[in-house]
Amino acid sequence: MDDLRAAIDAVNANDPRTHETEPLALAQGRKAEAWVARLNSDASVALRLAARAHHLRRWELPRSDYPEGRAGYLRWRRAQRERHGRDLVAILSAAGVHESVSARAAEIVTKKGLGSDHEVQTFEDAVSLSFLETELRPVIDRLDDDSKVADIVAKTLAKMSGAGREQARTLAAGLDERSRNIVAEAQARYAQHHGRT
Numbered sequence: 726m727d728d729l730r731a732a733i734d735a736v737n738a739n740d741p742r743t744h745e746t747e748p749l750a751l752a753q754g755r756k757a758e759a760w761v762a763r764l765n766s767d768a769s770v771a772l773r774l775a776a777r778a779h780h781l782r783r784w785e786l787p788r789s790d791y792p793e794g795r796a797g798y799l800r801w802r803r804a805q806r807e808r809h810g811r812d813l814v815a816i817l818s819a820a821g822v823h824e825s826v827s828a829r830a831a832e833i834v835t836k837k838g839l840g841s842d843h844e845v846q847t848f849e850d851a852v853s854l855s856f857l858e859t860e861l862r863p864v865i866d867r868l869d870d871d872s873k874v875a876d877i878v879a880k881t882l883a884k885m886s887g888a889g890r891e892q893a894r895t896l897a898a899g900l901d902e903r904s905r906n907i908v909a910e911a912q913a914r915y916a917q918h919h920g921r922t
Contacts (some may be wrong), residue, residue, distance in 0.1 A: 729820055740780075754778060757852050764892070771827075774813070811831075817830060850892070861904055882911060
């Protein structure tokens with residue numbers, strides 16, 4: 726497993742963006758895999774590898790390559806997921822991983838079965854938590870509109886399971902005051918719209 730992580734990390738180490746002092750995709754992969762382990766201590770190899778690779782080469786397909794607006798955003802997200810799946814299969818196949826494992830990792834990283842597949846939901850929780858850890862503060866700084874950021878976080882919470890949202894609440898306690906307030910507002914909006922926490 727360590728050699729497979731290293732193969733994924735070698736690619737993600739090329740991310741020109743950073744989180745603290747580490748390439749962003751590298752940090753996100755490490756954190757997402759750690760969240761998977763926390764959410765499911767018996768997580769499969771395919772799930773762990775999908776989490777590690779969830780932003781594989783993401784920087785190579787910028788959002789700016791797609792039209793503005795929600796439709797353009799959704800096209801970009803879909804294209805990213807498909808690339809992540811193809812690239813992950815290529816890396817794992819080159820490392821000699823059994824086809825069934827690489828195919829399952831690709832299913833998870835492309836979120837096939839979200840809403841009905843437990844592993845895909847755990848993956849969604851993990852990558853959402855990684856987003857809150859690594860990208861929330863940069864989004865706050867870029868948008869400088871706390872209400873808009875709270876909407877983004879509320880939409881993130883809506884994709885998560887109850888266990889994932891509970892972890893988000895715990896994570897928020899360690900954030901700076903502005904981030905904590907935004908997450909609290911997002912949780913309130915989520916609860917208002919969905920009738921639960």
